[in-house]
Amino acid sequence: MEWLIYLSKAAVSPASQDAASIYLTARKRNEALGLTGYLHREQGCFLQYLEGPSEGLDQLLLSLRRDWRHSDMRVLHRAPLQQRRFPGWNMEFTETPATSYAIWSGTEGNSEPLFNGPIAQASAEDLLAFIEIVRNAPPE
Numbered sequence: 001m002e003w004l005i006y007l008s009k010a011a012v013s014p015a016s017q018d019a020a021s022i023y024l025t026a027r028k029r030n031e032a033l034g035l036t037g038y039l040h041r042e043q044g045c046f047l048q049y050l051e052g053p054s055e056g057l058d059q060l061l062l063s064l065r066r067d068w069r070h071s072d073m074r075v076l077h078r079a080p081l082q083q084r085r086f087p088g089w090n091m092e093f094t095e096t097p098a099t100s101y102a103i104w105s106g107t108e109g110n111s112e113p114l115f116n117g118p119i120a121q122a123s124a125e126d127l128l129a130f131i132e133i134v135r136n137a138p139p140e
């Protein structure tokens with residue numbers, strides 16, 4: 001069992017048909033691969049948390065790396081896990097999340113775009129804390 005978190009640049013608009021197709025596929029395939037997680041979108045970036053069997057993660061990564069709906073995928077952290085942190089998380093996604101990483105981390109207004117800035121440099125602990133908060137907060 002492992003967890004990972006990656007960052008990528010979104011190539012599909014929020015609330016588009018192409019974006020919706022991501023969640024539909026994800027729900028079904030993650031169940032088959034034994035993966036759970038959460039997908040966050042902010043400032044044109046996707047930040048996705050995934051956990052489950054290593055083979056499932058590797059298989060999904062292969063698909064993700066050739067998916068045109070995002071680009072410049074970068075795995076920020078990947079590490080072993082004794083048991084799932086968030087067992088009930090069936091790849092939820094919120095179009096209007098309750099908070100943003102920039103606001104939560106106090107780095108709003110940072111001159112670097114998010115992709116090269118605060119999220120990319122955040123520690124695993126910070127990203128996990130943020131993901132848990134944004135996933136569990138009701139949408140705006």
Ligand SMILES: Cc1cc2nc3c(=O)[nH]c(=O)nc-3n(C[C@H](O)[C@H](O)[C@H](O)COP(=O)(O)O)c2cc1C
Binds near residue numbers: 029048060064
């Ligand atoms: C930002 C983003 C997140 C995605 N998350 C998942 C996911 O959690 N699970 C999943 O099965 N597919 C996810 N997908 C879709 C996969 O890239 C891929 O299209 C799908 O798994 C089908 O795999 P295949 O094209 O190799 O058949 C995601 C795509 C994008 C762009």
